[in-house]
Amino acid sequence: MSTDPKKWVAGHVASLPKSGIRDFFELVAKMKGQDVISLGVGEPDFVTPWHVREAAIYALERGKTYYTSNLGLIELRRAIASYVAEHFAVDYRPEDQILVSVGVSEALDLAFRAFCNPGDKVMFHQPCYVSYHPSITLVHGQSIAVPTFAKDNFALTAGALRAAWQPGAKILMLNLPCNPTGGTCTREQLEAIAAFAREKDLLVLSDEIYSELTFEGTHTSIASLPGMAERTIFLHGFSKAFAMTGWRIGYACGPAPLIDAMMKVHQYTMMCASIIAQEGAIEALQRGWDNVCRMREQYHRRRDLIVRRLNAAGLACHSPRGSFYAFPDVAVTGLTEKEFAVGLLEQEKVAVVPGAAFGANGAGHVRACFATAYDQIIEACDRIERFVQKIRK
Missing domain, CATH: 3.90.1150.10 (Aspartate Aminotransferase, domain 1)
Structure with a gap:
Protein backbone atom coordinates (compact mmCIF):
# COMPACT_ATOMS: atom_id res chain seq x y z
CA MET A 1 0.00 0.00 0.00
CA THR A 48 37.12 35.70 10.92
CA PRO A 49 40.13 37.56 12.40
CA TRP A 50 42.97 35.26 13.44
CA HIS A 51 42.91 36.15 17.15
CA VAL A 52 39.24 35.08 17.37
CA ARG A 53 39.99 31.80 15.62
CA GLU A 54 42.97 31.20 17.90
CA ALA A 55 40.89 31.83 21.01
CA ALA A 56 38.46 29.13 19.90
CA ILE A 57 41.28 26.73 19.04
CA TYR A 58 42.90 27.34 22.42
CA ALA A 59 39.59 26.67 24.18
CA LEU A 60 39.24 23.40 22.30
CA GLU A 61 42.81 22.38 23.15
CA ARG A 62 42.07 23.06 26.83
CA GLY A 63 39.18 20.61 26.64
CA LYS A 64 36.31 23.09 26.66
CA THR A 65 33.87 20.74 24.97
CA TYR A 66 30.95 20.72 27.42
CA TYR A 67 27.52 22.28 27.78
CA THR A 68 27.23 25.79 29.14
CA SER A 69 24.43 27.41 31.10
CA ASN A 70 21.25 27.70 29.04
CA LEU A 71 21.81 31.45 29.12
CA GLY A 72 25.40 31.08 27.89
CA LEU A 73 28.82 31.48 29.49
CA ILE A 74 28.67 34.11 32.20
CA GLU A 75 32.00 35.49 30.92
CA LEU A 76 30.43 36.06 27.51
CA ARG A 77 27.30 37.62 29.00
CA ARG A 78 29.48 40.03 30.97
CA ALA A 79 31.39 40.92 27.80
CA ILE A 80 28.08 41.45 25.96
CA ALA A 81 26.81 43.70 28.76
CA SER A 82 29.95 45.85 28.57
CA TYR A 83 29.85 46.01 24.77
CA VAL A 84 26.15 46.92 24.59
CA ALA A 85 26.54 49.59 27.29
CA GLU A 86 29.47 51.16 25.44
CA HIS A 87 28.12 51.01 21.89
CA PHE A 88 24.33 51.16 22.37
CA ALA A 89 23.94 53.04 25.67
CA VAL A 90 21.72 50.39 27.27
CA ASP A 91 22.55 48.59 30.52
CA TYR A 92 21.69 44.91 30.98
CA ARG A 93 22.44 42.55 33.86
CA PRO A 94 24.57 39.60 32.69
CA GLU A 95 22.93 37.30 35.24
CA ASP A 96 19.33 37.40 33.99
CA GLN A 97 18.86 39.91 31.16
CA ILE A 98 21.07 38.37 28.46
CA LEU A 99 20.60 35.10 26.55
CA VAL A 100 23.24 33.71 24.18
CA SER A 101 21.65 32.08 21.12
CA VAL A 102 22.61 30.14 18.00
CA GLY A 103 22.75 33.21 15.80
CA VAL A 104 20.25 36.06 15.75
CA SER A 105 17.90 33.83 13.75
CA GLU A 106 17.41 31.54 16.74
CA ALA A 107 16.98 34.50 19.08
CA LEU A 108 14.23 35.86 16.82
CA ASP A 109 12.53 32.46 16.68
CA LEU A 110 12.69 32.18 20.47
CA ALA A 111 11.12 35.61 20.84
CA PHE A 112 8.22 34.83 18.53
CA ARG A 113 7.58 31.49 20.24
CA ALA A 114 7.83 33.02 23.70
CA PHE A 115 5.63 36.07 23.11
CA CYS A 116 3.25 35.39 20.23
CA ASN A 117 -0.05 33.63 20.92
CA PRO A 118 -2.00 32.18 17.97
CA GLY A 119 -3.76 35.07 16.27
CA ASP A 120 -1.55 37.81 17.72
CA LYS A 121 -0.60 40.44 15.17
CA VAL A 122 3.00 41.38 14.42
CA MET A 123 4.01 44.54 12.58
CA PHE A 124 7.23 44.68 10.54
CA HIS A 125 8.59 46.96 7.84
CA GLN A 126 8.95 45.72 4.30
CA PRO A 127 11.06 45.01 2.23
CA CYS A 128 12.50 42.87 5.00
CA TYR A 129 14.67 39.86 5.70
CA VAL A 130 13.14 36.71 4.24
CA SER A 131 12.55 34.93 7.57
CA TYR A 132 10.35 37.50 9.31
CA HIS A 133 6.98 36.69 7.77
CA PRO A 134 7.53 32.87 7.83
CA SER A 135 8.63 33.06 11.47
CA ILE A 136 5.34 34.72 12.35
CA THR A 137 3.41 32.10 10.37
CA LEU A 138 5.19 29.29 12.22
CA VAL A 139 3.83 30.54 15.55
CA HIS A 140 0.33 31.03 14.06
CA GLY A 141 0.59 34.80 14.30
CA GLN A 142 -0.79 37.32 11.83
CA SER A 143 1.55 39.55 9.83
CA ILE A 144 1.10 43.28 9.25
CA ALA A 145 3.61 44.43 6.64
CA VAL A 146 4.39 48.16 6.78
CA PRO A 147 5.76 49.46 3.46
CA THR A 148 8.91 51.56 3.13
CA PHE A 149 9.95 53.34 -0.05
CA ALA A 150 13.04 54.32 -2.00
CA LYS A 151 11.98 57.99 -1.98
CA ASP A 152 12.45 57.89 1.81
CA ASN A 153 15.70 55.87 1.57
CA PHE A 154 13.57 52.98 2.86
CA ALA A 155 13.35 54.52 6.33
CA LEU A 156 10.41 53.38 8.47
CA THR A 157 8.15 56.21 9.64
CA ALA A 158 5.70 56.48 12.50
CA GLY A 159 3.14 57.69 9.97
CA ALA A 160 3.42 54.45 8.01
CA LEU A 161 3.08 52.45 11.21
CA ARG A 162 -0.02 54.38 12.22
CA ALA A 163 -1.59 53.86 8.79
CA ALA A 164 -0.95 50.09 8.93
CA TRP A 165 -1.83 49.50 12.60
CA GLN A 166 -4.72 47.16 13.39
CA PRO A 167 -6.46 46.36 16.69
CA GLY A 168 -4.81 43.31 18.22
CA ALA A 169 -1.29 44.28 17.17
CA LYS A 170 1.08 43.13 19.92
CA ILE A 171 4.62 43.14 18.53
CA LEU A 172 6.68 45.49 16.35
CA MET A 173 9.65 43.92 14.56
CA LEU A 174 12.47 46.28 13.55
CA ASN A 175 15.62 45.62 11.52
CA LEU A 176 17.83 48.72 11.42
CA PRO A 177 19.92 49.03 9.33
CA CYS A 178 17.75 46.85 7.14
CA ASN A 179 18.41 43.81 5.00
CA PRO A 180 17.82 44.13 2.01
CA THR A 181 17.59 47.90 1.58
CA GLY A 182 20.26 49.31 3.89
CA GLY A 183 17.59 51.70 5.13
CA THR A 184 17.68 52.93 8.71
CA CYS A 185 16.17 55.65 10.89
CA THR A 186 17.45 58.88 12.34
CA ARG A 187 17.16 59.39 16.08
CA GLU A 188 14.20 61.71 15.49
CA GLN A 189 12.41 59.07 13.40
CA LEU A 190 13.12 56.45 16.07
CA GLU A 191 11.74 58.72 18.79
CA ALA A 192 8.47 58.98 16.87
CA ILE A 193 8.38 55.19 16.40
CA ALA A 194 9.09 54.71 20.12
CA ALA A 195 6.23 57.06 21.01
CA PHE A 196 3.93 55.03 18.77
CA ALA A 197 5.07 51.77 20.42
CA ARG A 198 4.37 53.20 23.87
CA GLU A 199 0.98 54.57 22.79
CA LYS A 200 -0.11 51.22 21.33
CA ASP A 201 1.60 49.20 24.11
CA LEU A 202 3.72 47.20 21.65
CA LEU A 203 6.58 44.87 22.47
CA VAL A 204 9.49 45.75 20.17
CA LEU A 205 11.89 43.15 18.75
CA SER A 206 14.87 45.13 17.46
CA ASP A 207 17.26 43.23 15.17
CA GLU A 208 20.40 45.40 15.03
CA ILE A 209 22.81 42.88 13.48
CA TYR A 210 24.05 45.47 10.92
CA SER A 211 24.37 48.37 13.38
CA GLU A 212 28.18 48.49 13.36
CA LEU A 213 28.03 48.84 9.58
CA THR A 214 26.47 52.31 9.70
CA PHE A 215 28.18 54.65 7.24
CA GLU A 216 26.48 58.00 7.87
CA GLY A 217 25.57 59.44 11.22
CA THR A 218 25.37 57.44 14.43
CA HIS A 219 23.33 54.33 14.98
CA THR A 220 20.75 54.68 17.75
CA SER A 221 19.12 51.67 19.40
CA ILE A 222 15.45 52.10 20.12
CA ALA A 223 16.10 50.32 23.44
CA SER A 224 18.16 53.33 24.57
CA LEU A 225 15.24 55.77 24.24
CA PRO A 226 13.15 56.76 27.28
CA GLY A 227 10.57 54.16 28.30
CA MET A 228 11.76 51.60 25.73
CA ALA A 229 14.20 49.26 27.50
CA GLU A 230 11.31 47.72 29.45
CA ARG A 231 9.39 46.92 26.24
CA THR A 232 12.25 46.01 23.88
CA ILE A 233 14.15 42.82 23.11
CA PHE A 234 17.52 43.90 21.70
CA LEU A 235 18.76 41.30 19.21
CA HIS A 236 22.35 41.24 18.03
CA GLY A 237 25.20 38.92 17.07
CA PHE A 238 28.57 38.39 15.48
CA SER A 239 27.90 37.26 11.91
CA LYS A 240 28.13 40.52 10.00
CA ALA A 241 30.37 43.07 11.74
CA PHE A 242 32.75 40.46 13.16
CA ALA A 243 32.74 38.21 10.03
CA MET A 244 31.60 35.18 12.06
CA THR A 245 28.67 33.84 10.02
CA GLY A 246 29.53 30.15 10.35
CA TRP A 247 30.05 30.39 14.11
CA ARG A 248 26.28 30.81 14.59
CA ILE A 249 26.42 32.97 17.68
CA GLY A 250 24.03 35.75 18.69
CA TYR A 251 22.27 37.14 21.73
CA ALA A 252 19.11 38.70 23.08
CA CYS A 253 18.91 41.34 25.82
CA GLY A 254 15.81 42.54 27.61
CA PRO A 255 13.73 42.57 30.77
CA ALA A 256 14.46 39.54 32.96
CA PRO A 257 10.93 38.03 32.78
CA LEU A 258 11.03 38.16 28.97
CA ILE A 259 14.54 36.70 28.72
CA ASP A 260 13.43 33.95 31.13
CA ALA A 261 10.51 33.11 28.84
CA MET A 262 12.85 32.91 25.83
CA MET A 263 15.25 30.75 27.85
CA LYS A 264 12.45 28.24 28.53
CA VAL A 265 12.00 27.67 24.80
CA HIS A 266 15.77 27.66 24.22
CA GLN A 267 16.48 25.03 26.91
CA TYR A 268 13.94 22.59 25.46
CA THR A 269 15.14 22.98 21.87
CA MET A 270 18.75 24.08 21.50
CA MET A 271 19.88 23.85 25.15
CA CYS A 272 22.86 26.17 24.60
CA ALA A 273 25.07 27.65 21.93
CA SER A 274 28.38 25.96 21.13
CA ILE A 275 30.94 26.61 23.84
CA ILE A 276 33.68 26.94 21.21
CA ALA A 277 31.73 29.67 19.41
CA GLN A 278 31.08 31.38 22.73
CA GLU A 279 34.80 31.41 23.56
CA GLY A 280 35.53 33.00 20.18
CA ALA A 281 32.79 35.57 20.76
CA ILE A 282 34.38 36.66 24.06
CA GLU A 283 37.64 37.37 22.23
CA ALA A 284 35.81 39.23 19.45
CA LEU A 285 34.07 41.55 21.91
CA GLN A 286 37.11 42.20 24.05
CA ARG A 287 39.73 42.74 21.35
CA GLY A 288 37.98 42.86 17.97
CA TRP A 289 36.83 46.46 17.54
Whole structure:
Protein backbone atom coordinates (compact mmCIF):
# COMPACT_ATOMS: atom_id res chain seq x y z
CA MET A 1 0.00 0.00 0.00
CA SER A 2 1.53 3.28 -1.10
CA THR A 3 1.03 6.54 0.71
CA ASP A 4 1.94 10.16 0.19
CA PRO A 5 4.35 11.35 2.93
CA LYS A 6 3.18 14.92 2.38
CA LYS A 7 -0.05 14.17 4.24
CA TRP A 8 1.89 14.28 7.53
CA VAL A 9 3.29 17.78 6.96
CA ALA A 10 1.57 20.42 9.09
CA GLY A 11 -0.62 22.69 7.03
CA HIS A 12 1.02 25.93 8.14
CA VAL A 13 4.43 24.50 7.16
CA ALA A 14 3.23 23.10 3.84
CA SER A 15 1.91 26.54 2.92
CA LEU A 16 5.24 28.29 3.55
CA PRO A 17 7.16 29.28 0.42
CA LYS A 18 10.82 28.35 0.26
CA SER A 19 13.28 31.21 0.67
CA GLY A 20 13.38 33.29 -2.48
CA ILE A 21 17.12 33.69 -1.93
CA ARG A 22 17.83 29.97 -1.76
CA ASP A 23 15.55 29.16 -4.68
CA PHE A 24 17.40 31.62 -6.86
CA PHE A 25 20.78 30.32 -5.81
CA GLU A 26 19.89 26.84 -6.93
CA LEU A 27 20.16 28.40 -10.40
CA VAL A 28 23.55 29.84 -9.46
CA ALA A 29 24.76 26.45 -8.23
CA LYS A 30 23.99 24.93 -11.62
CA MET A 31 26.41 27.41 -13.19
CA LYS A 32 29.38 26.35 -11.11
CA GLY A 33 32.66 26.86 -12.96
CA GLN A 34 31.22 29.52 -15.28
CA ASP A 35 32.93 32.58 -13.77
CA VAL A 36 29.84 33.73 -11.90
CA ILE A 37 30.30 36.81 -9.70
CA SER A 38 27.94 36.56 -6.76
CA LEU A 39 26.39 39.70 -5.31
CA GLY A 40 23.81 37.49 -3.70
CA VAL A 41 24.42 35.83 -0.36
CA GLY A 42 24.77 38.29 2.52
CA GLU A 43 28.05 37.06 3.90
CA PRO A 44 31.29 38.97 4.52
CA ASP A 45 34.15 38.00 2.25
CA PHE A 46 36.52 38.52 5.19
CA VAL A 47 37.73 35.53 7.17
CA THR A 48 37.12 35.70 10.92
CA PRO A 49 40.13 37.56 12.40
CA TRP A 50 42.97 35.26 13.44
CA HIS A 51 42.91 36.15 17.15
CA VAL A 52 39.24 35.08 17.37
CA ARG A 53 39.99 31.80 15.62
CA GLU A 54 42.97 31.20 17.90
CA ALA A 55 40.89 31.83 21.01
CA ALA A 56 38.46 29.13 19.90
CA ILE A 57 41.28 26.73 19.04
CA TYR A 58 42.90 27.34 22.42
CA ALA A 59 39.59 26.67 24.18
CA LEU A 60 39.24 23.40 22.30
CA GLU A 61 42.81 22.38 23.15
CA ARG A 62 42.07 23.06 26.83
CA GLY A 63 39.18 20.61 26.64
CA LYS A 64 36.31 23.09 26.66
CA THR A 65 33.87 20.74 24.97
CA TYR A 66 30.95 20.72 27.42
CA TYR A 67 27.52 22.28 27.78
CA THR A 68 27.23 25.79 29.14
CA SER A 69 24.43 27.41 31.10
CA ASN A 70 21.25 27.70 29.04
CA LEU A 71 21.81 31.45 29.12
CA GLY A 72 25.40 31.08 27.89
CA LEU A 73 28.82 31.48 29.49
CA ILE A 74 28.67 34.11 32.20
CA GLU A 75 32.00 35.49 30.92
CA LEU A 76 30.43 36.06 27.51
CA ARG A 77 27.30 37.62 29.00
CA ARG A 78 29.48 40.03 30.97
CA ALA A 79 31.39 40.92 27.80
CA ILE A 80 28.08 41.45 25.96
CA ALA A 81 26.81 43.70 28.76
CA SER A 82 29.95 45.85 28.57
CA TYR A 83 29.85 46.01 24.77
CA VAL A 84 26.15 46.92 24.59
CA ALA A 85 26.54 49.59 27.29
CA GLU A 86 29.47 51.16 25.44
CA HIS A 87 28.12 51.01 21.89
CA PHE A 88 24.33 51.16 22.37
CA ALA A 89 23.94 53.04 25.67
CA VAL A 90 21.72 50.39 27.27
CA ASP A 91 22.55 48.59 30.52
CA TYR A 92 21.69 44.91 30.98
CA ARG A 93 22.44 42.55 33.86
CA PRO A 94 24.57 39.60 32.69
CA GLU A 95 22.93 37.30 35.24
CA ASP A 96 19.33 37.40 33.99
CA GLN A 97 18.86 39.91 31.16
CA ILE A 98 21.07 38.37 28.46
CA LEU A 99 20.60 35.10 26.55
CA VAL A 100 23.24 33.71 24.18
CA SER A 101 21.65 32.08 21.12
CA VAL A 102 22.61 30.14 18.00
CA GLY A 103 22.75 33.21 15.80
CA VAL A 104 20.25 36.06 15.75
CA SER A 105 17.90 33.83 13.75
CA GLU A 106 17.41 31.54 16.74
CA ALA A 107 16.98 34.50 19.08
CA LEU A 108 14.23 35.86 16.82
CA ASP A 109 12.53 32.46 16.68
CA LEU A 110 12.69 32.18 20.47
CA ALA A 111 11.12 35.61 20.84
CA PHE A 112 8.22 34.83 18.53
CA ARG A 113 7.58 31.49 20.24
CA ALA A 114 7.83 33.02 23.70
CA PHE A 115 5.63 36.07 23.11
CA CYS A 116 3.25 35.39 20.23
CA ASN A 117 -0.05 33.63 20.92
CA PRO A 118 -2.00 32.18 17.97
CA GLY A 119 -3.76 35.07 16.27
CA ASP A 120 -1.55 37.81 17.72
CA LYS A 121 -0.60 40.44 15.17
CA VAL A 122 3.00 41.38 14.42
CA MET A 123 4.01 44.54 12.58
CA PHE A 124 7.23 44.68 10.54
CA HIS A 125 8.59 46.96 7.84
CA GLN A 126 8.95 45.72 4.30
CA PRO A 127 11.06 45.01 2.23
CA CYS A 128 12.50 42.87 5.00
CA TYR A 129 14.67 39.86 5.70
CA VAL A 130 13.14 36.71 4.24
CA SER A 131 12.55 34.93 7.57
CA TYR A 132 10.35 37.50 9.31
CA HIS A 133 6.98 36.69 7.77
CA PRO A 134 7.53 32.87 7.83
CA SER A 135 8.63 33.06 11.47
CA ILE A 136 5.34 34.72 12.35
CA THR A 137 3.41 32.10 10.37
CA LEU A 138 5.19 29.29 12.22
CA VAL A 139 3.83 30.54 15.55
CA HIS A 140 0.33 31.03 14.06
CA GLY A 141 0.59 34.80 14.30
CA GLN A 142 -0.79 37.32 11.83
CA SER A 143 1.55 39.55 9.83
CA ILE A 144 1.10 43.28 9.25
CA ALA A 145 3.61 44.43 6.64
CA VAL A 146 4.39 48.16 6.78
CA PRO A 147 5.76 49.46 3.46
CA THR A 148 8.91 51.56 3.13
CA PHE A 149 9.95 53.34 -0.05
CA ALA A 150 13.04 54.32 -2.00
CA LYS A 151 11.98 57.99 -1.98
CA ASP A 152 12.45 57.89 1.81
CA ASN A 153 15.70 55.87 1.57
CA PHE A 154 13.57 52.98 2.86
CA ALA A 155 13.35 54.52 6.33
CA LEU A 156 10.41 53.38 8.47
CA THR A 157 8.15 56.21 9.64
CA ALA A 158 5.70 56.48 12.50
CA GLY A 159 3.14 57.69 9.97
CA ALA A 160 3.42 54.45 8.01
CA LEU A 161 3.08 52.45 11.21
CA ARG A 162 -0.02 54.38 12.22
CA ALA A 163 -1.59 53.86 8.79
CA ALA A 164 -0.95 50.09 8.93
CA TRP A 165 -1.83 49.50 12.60
CA GLN A 166 -4.72 47.16 13.39
CA PRO A 167 -6.46 46.36 16.69
CA GLY A 168 -4.81 43.31 18.22
CA ALA A 169 -1.29 44.28 17.17
CA LYS A 170 1.08 43.13 19.92
CA ILE A 171 4.62 43.14 18.53
CA LEU A 172 6.68 45.49 16.35
CA MET A 173 9.65 43.92 14.56
CA LEU A 174 12.47 46.28 13.55
CA ASN A 175 15.62 45.62 11.52
CA LEU A 176 17.83 48.72 11.42
CA PRO A 177 19.92 49.03 9.33
CA CYS A 178 17.75 46.85 7.14
CA ASN A 179 18.41 43.81 5.00
CA PRO A 180 17.82 44.13 2.01
CA THR A 181 17.59 47.90 1.58
CA GLY A 182 20.26 49.31 3.89
CA GLY A 183 17.59 51.70 5.13
CA THR A 184 17.68 52.93 8.71
CA CYS A 185 16.17 55.65 10.89
CA THR A 186 17.45 58.88 12.34
CA ARG A 187 17.16 59.39 16.08
CA GLU A 188 14.20 61.71 15.49
CA GLN A 189 12.41 59.07 13.40
CA LEU A 190 13.12 56.45 16.07
CA GLU A 191 11.74 58.72 18.79
CA ALA A 192 8.47 58.98 16.87
CA ILE A 193 8.38 55.19 16.40
CA ALA A 194 9.09 54.71 20.12
CA ALA A 195 6.23 57.06 21.01
CA PHE A 196 3.93 55.03 18.77
CA ALA A 197 5.07 51.77 20.42
CA ARG A 198 4.37 53.20 23.87
CA GLU A 199 0.98 54.57 22.79
CA LYS A 200 -0.11 51.22 21.33
CA ASP A 201 1.60 49.20 24.11
CA LEU A 202 3.72 47.20 21.65
CA LEU A 203 6.58 44.87 22.47
CA VAL A 204 9.49 45.75 20.17
CA LEU A 205 11.89 43.15 18.75
CA SER A 206 14.87 45.13 17.46
CA ASP A 207 17.26 43.23 15.17
CA GLU A 208 20.40 45.40 15.03
CA ILE A 209 22.81 42.88 13.48
CA TYR A 210 24.05 45.47 10.92
CA SER A 211 24.37 48.37 13.38
CA GLU A 212 28.18 48.49 13.36
CA LEU A 213 28.03 48.84 9.58
CA THR A 214 26.47 52.31 9.70
CA PHE A 215 28.18 54.65 7.24
CA GLU A 216 26.48 58.00 7.87
CA GLY A 217 25.57 59.44 11.22
CA THR A 218 25.37 57.44 14.43
CA HIS A 219 23.33 54.33 14.98
CA THR A 220 20.75 54.68 17.75
CA SER A 221 19.12 51.67 19.40
CA ILE A 222 15.45 52.10 20.12
CA ALA A 223 16.10 50.32 23.44
CA SER A 224 18.16 53.33 24.57
CA LEU A 225 15.24 55.77 24.24
CA PRO A 226 13.15 56.76 27.28
CA GLY A 227 10.57 54.16 28.30
CA MET A 228 11.76 51.60 25.73
CA ALA A 229 14.20 49.26 27.50
CA GLU A 230 11.31 47.72 29.45
CA ARG A 231 9.39 46.92 26.24
CA THR A 232 12.25 46.01 23.88
CA ILE A 233 14.15 42.82 23.11
CA PHE A 234 17.52 43.90 21.70
CA LEU A 235 18.76 41.30 19.21
CA HIS A 236 22.35 41.24 18.03
CA GLY A 237 25.20 38.92 17.07
CA PHE A 238 28.57 38.39 15.48
CA SER A 239 27.90 37.26 11.91
CA LYS A 240 28.13 40.52 10.00
CA ALA A 241 30.37 43.07 11.74
CA PHE A 242 32.75 40.46 13.16
CA ALA A 243 32.74 38.21 10.03
CA MET A 244 31.60 35.18 12.06
CA THR A 245 28.67 33.84 10.02
CA GLY A 246 29.53 30.15 10.35
CA TRP A 247 30.05 30.39 14.11
CA ARG A 248 26.28 30.81 14.59
CA ILE A 249 26.42 32.97 17.68
CA GLY A 250 24.03 35.75 18.69
CA TYR A 251 22.27 37.14 21.73
CA ALA A 252 19.11 38.70 23.08
CA CYS A 253 18.91 41.34 25.82
CA GLY A 254 15.81 42.54 27.61
CA PRO A 255 13.73 42.57 30.77
CA ALA A 256 14.46 39.54 32.96
CA PRO A 257 10.93 38.03 32.78
CA LEU A 258 11.03 38.16 28.97
CA ILE A 259 14.54 36.70 28.72
CA ASP A 260 13.43 33.95 31.13
CA ALA A 261 10.51 33.11 28.84
CA MET A 262 12.85 32.91 25.83
CA MET A 263 15.25 30.75 27.85
CA LYS A 264 12.45 28.24 28.53
CA VAL A 265 12.00 27.67 24.80
CA HIS A 266 15.77 27.66 24.22
CA GLN A 267 16.48 25.03 26.91
CA TYR A 268 13.94 22.59 25.46
CA THR A 269 15.14 22.98 21.87
CA MET A 270 18.75 24.08 21.50
CA MET A 271 19.88 23.85 25.15
CA CYS A 272 22.86 26.17 24.60
CA ALA A 273 25.07 27.65 21.93
CA SER A 274 28.38 25.96 21.13
CA ILE A 275 30.94 26.61 23.84
CA ILE A 276 33.68 26.94 21.21
CA ALA A 277 31.73 29.67 19.41
CA GLN A 278 31.08 31.38 22.73
CA GLU A 279 34.80 31.41 23.56
CA GLY A 280 35.53 33.00 20.18
CA ALA A 281 32.79 35.57 20.76
CA ILE A 282 34.38 36.66 24.06
CA GLU A 283 37.64 37.37 22.23
CA ALA A 284 35.81 39.23 19.45
CA LEU A 285 34.07 41.55 21.91
CA GLN A 286 37.11 42.20 24.05
CA ARG A 287 39.73 42.74 21.35
CA GLY A 288 37.98 42.86 17.97
CA TRP A 289 36.83 46.46 17.54
CA ASP A 290 39.80 47.54 15.40
CA ASN A 291 38.97 44.76 12.95
CA VAL A 292 35.33 45.86 12.83
CA CYS A 293 36.40 49.39 11.94
CA ARG A 294 38.78 48.18 9.22
CA MET A 295 36.10 46.00 7.63
CA ARG A 296 33.52 48.79 7.85
CA GLU A 297 35.91 51.13 6.03
CA GLN A 298 36.19 48.63 3.19
CA TYR A 299 32.40 48.18 3.00
CA HIS A 300 31.99 51.96 2.91
CA ARG A 301 34.40 52.18 -0.03
CA ARG A 302 32.59 49.36 -1.84
CA ARG A 303 29.20 50.95 -1.20
CA ASP A 304 30.29 54.21 -2.77
CA LEU A 305 31.57 52.32 -5.81
CA ILE A 306 28.53 50.13 -6.44
CA VAL A 307 25.98 52.91 -5.87
CA ARG A 308 27.85 55.23 -8.24
CA ARG A 309 28.16 52.55 -10.92
CA LEU A 310 24.54 51.36 -10.67
CA ASN A 311 23.22 54.90 -11.04
CA ALA A 312 25.59 55.51 -13.94
CA ALA A 313 24.19 52.38 -15.61
CA GLY A 314 20.70 53.87 -15.40
CA LEU A 315 19.44 51.90 -12.40
CA ALA A 316 18.23 54.33 -9.75
CA CYS A 317 19.86 53.32 -6.48
CA HIS A 318 19.71 55.17 -3.15
CA SER A 319 22.85 55.20 -1.01
CA PRO A 320 22.27 52.78 1.89
CA ARG A 321 23.20 54.33 5.23
CA GLY A 322 24.06 50.92 6.65
CA SER A 323 24.47 47.16 6.00
CA PHE A 324 26.28 45.85 2.91
CA TYR A 325 23.38 45.81 0.43
CA ALA A 326 22.41 48.00 -2.51
CA PHE A 327 18.79 47.84 -3.66
CA PRO A 328 18.54 49.33 -7.16
CA ASP A 329 15.32 49.86 -9.07
CA VAL A 330 15.36 47.82 -12.30
CA ALA A 331 11.90 48.81 -13.57
CA VAL A 332 13.46 51.14 -16.17
CA THR A 333 14.63 48.05 -18.08
CA GLY A 334 11.05 46.92 -18.68
CA LEU A 335 11.80 43.61 -16.97
CA THR A 336 10.42 42.29 -13.72
CA GLU A 337 12.94 41.88 -10.92
CA LYS A 338 13.05 38.09 -11.50
CA GLU A 339 13.46 38.47 -15.27
CA PHE A 340 16.26 40.94 -14.66
CA ALA A 341 18.04 38.68 -12.16
CA VAL A 342 17.73 35.56 -14.32
CA GLY A 343 18.79 37.40 -17.48
CA LEU A 344 21.78 39.00 -15.74
CA LEU A 345 22.85 35.61 -14.43
CA GLU A 346 22.43 33.76 -17.70
CA GLN A 347 23.88 36.42 -20.01
CA GLU A 348 26.52 38.15 -17.88
CA LYS A 349 27.15 35.66 -15.04
CA VAL A 350 26.32 38.07 -12.21
CA ALA A 351 24.07 36.89 -9.39
CA VAL A 352 21.73 39.29 -7.60
CA VAL A 353 18.53 38.50 -5.69
CA PRO A 354 15.06 39.47 -6.98
CA GLY A 355 13.57 42.06 -4.64
CA ALA A 356 10.22 40.27 -4.30
CA ALA A 357 12.03 37.65 -2.22
CA PHE A 358 11.89 40.28 0.55
CA GLY A 359 8.18 40.93 0.28
CA ALA A 360 5.76 42.49 -2.17
CA ASN A 361 7.20 45.96 -1.58
CA GLY A 362 10.54 44.75 -2.99
CA ALA A 363 9.04 44.28 -6.45
CA GLY A 364 10.90 46.14 -9.18
CA HIS A 365 14.21 46.00 -7.30
CA VAL A 366 17.09 43.58 -6.89
CA ARG A 367 19.44 43.17 -3.94
CA ALA A 368 23.15 43.42 -4.70
CA CYS A 369 25.45 42.53 -1.82
CA PHE A 370 28.73 44.45 -1.84
CA ALA A 371 30.45 42.23 0.72
CA THR A 372 32.80 40.98 -1.96
CA ALA A 373 36.18 42.09 -3.25
CA TYR A 374 36.50 45.59 -4.73
CA ASP A 375 37.85 44.36 -8.07
CA GLN A 376 35.01 41.83 -8.30
CA ILE A 377 32.49 44.62 -7.77
CA ILE A 378 34.11 46.62 -10.59
CA GLU A 379 33.83 43.64 -12.94
CA ALA A 380 30.26 42.93 -11.83
CA CYS A 381 29.29 46.55 -12.49
CA ASP A 382 30.87 46.40 -15.93
CA ARG A 383 28.73 43.36 -16.70
CA ILE A 384 25.56 44.94 -15.27
CA GLU A 385 26.09 48.06 -17.36
CA ARG A 386 26.58 45.92 -20.48
CA PHE A 387 23.41 43.96 -19.72
CA VAL A 388 21.33 47.11 -19.19
CA GLN A 389 22.63 48.66 -22.40
CA LYS A 390 21.66 45.54 -24.38
CA ILE A 391 18.14 45.58 -22.97
CA ARG A 392 17.55 49.27 -23.58
CA LYS A 393 18.73 49.32 -27.20
